[in-house]
Amino acid sequence: MEQYWNNRQKQKQAIRSGELWYDDGGRHINAHGGGIIKYGDTYYWFGEHKDDWTSNAMVGVMCYASKDLINWRNCGVALSVTAPAINQTNRQGGRRRGGATTDSDIEQGCILERPKVIYNPVTKKFCMWFHLELKGRGYDAARYGVAVADRPEGPYKFLYSQRANAGTWPLEGSPMHFDEYLKRDFGTGQMSRDMTLFVDDDGKAYHIFSSEENYTLQIAELTADYLHHTGxxxxMAPGGHNEAPAIFKKDGTYWMITSGCTGWEPNEARMFSAPSIWGPWTQHPNPCRGPKAEKTFMGQSTFILPAGNQYIFMADIWRPRHPRDARYIWLPIEFEDGKPVVRWQDEWIPSTITK
Structure with missing residues (x-):
């Protein structure tokens, strides 16, 4: 059976969004809400491992590797969640729940979403950030988590989780003009949910995330080692109710595609542009074209990948009743009158194997 699937993979020469995508072992790729980094001549795809019955993290973050963005090798678990320790003395910093103790925030059963990895050429570390909700607390923790590794495929070591920029006001305005949720969370830190990472041309990196009860996106600068916020x-778009941010830069302009906040149900994509990462950000019409474009082809944005001479829009088709079966949408970004357009294609070939 394994040889059968290996032969099948060798024959695959195009991307077909919405279909089952198999790895080199014949299993549907399990890397949801993901992102991709290129290191050397290889692309590494990181995403949430989902089970058949739950979207909670029972395994952790998966990693897959490819040289052509079509045929993917399963590299295994890049970041593992921690199994609860039963009937042990609670260690400092641990939490006790129903007889179980753990000293890790990424305990099995937590919510771990949208992992993204960037490489720091100075420290030579691969830095993973993700949205984290503590086990048993629903979505009220609203934290980000950080992990590091020496190799792109891992294993990644979990460092810490927390909320964002506690005790710090944003760059705009005076405190008296700030919204209710921003002021409420000033001391404990701003909420951090759906997220992505972006490394600019000058090497500075940014964490972009839904905050303030998902009403406002925040863009936070990272320290030189990519492991903390600078403050x-x-x-961005205060009160706009945006999530699922995906960003890229072309010819000096920053472009971001997001979604509205409708849970697992798809909605119309939003698009913004700015001359600086700090703004001002201008909203544009939905960039999607084709069948079900008004619902983002029944998906939700997760990442935009620069690949060869293309930019690839990545999205997830969520299936909450069978999370593992969630499908992927990858489409090339075109440009009309200087603005990005995402046009549905049943099948297409990336420039990585056509150039």
Whole structure:
């Protein structure tokens, strides 16, 4: 059976969004809400491992590797969640729940979403950030988590989790003009949910995330080692209710595609542009074209990948009743009158194997 699937993979020469995508072992790729980094001549795809019955993290973050963005090798678990320790003395910093103790925030059964990895050429570390909700607390923790590794495929070591920029105001305005949720969370830190990472041309990196009860996106600068916030951050589209941010830069302009907040149900994509990462950000019409474009082809944005001479829009088709079976949408970004357009294609070939 394994040889059968290996032969099948060798024959695959195009991307077909919405279909089952198999790895080199014949299993549907399990890397949801993911992102991709290129290191050397290889692309590494990181995403949430989902089970058949729950979207909670029972395994952790998966990693897959490819040289052509079509045929993927399963590299295994890049970041593992921790199994609860039963009937042990609670260690400092641990939490006790129903007889179980753990000293890790990424305990099996937590919510771990949208992992993204960037490489720091100075420290030579691969840095993973993700949205984290503590086990048993629903979505009220609203934290980000950070992990590091020496190799792109891992294993990644979990460092810490927390909320964002506690005790720090954003770059805009005076405190008296700030919204209710921003002021409420000033001391404990701003909420951090759906997220992505972006490394600019000058090597500076940014954490972009849904905050303030998902009403406002925040863009926060990272320290030189890509492991913490510097304290400089801005609010984007305040009150706009955006999530699922995906960003890229072309010819000096920053472009971001997001979604509205409708849970697992798809909605119309939003698009913004700015001359600086700090703004001002201008909203544009939905960039999607084709069948079900008004619902983002029944998906939700997760990442935009620069690959060869293309930019690839990545999205997830969520299936909450069978999370593992969630499908992937990858489409090339075109440009019309200088603005990005995402046009549905049943099948297409990336420039990585056509150039």
């Amino acid at each position: 400089r951050y801005t609010r």
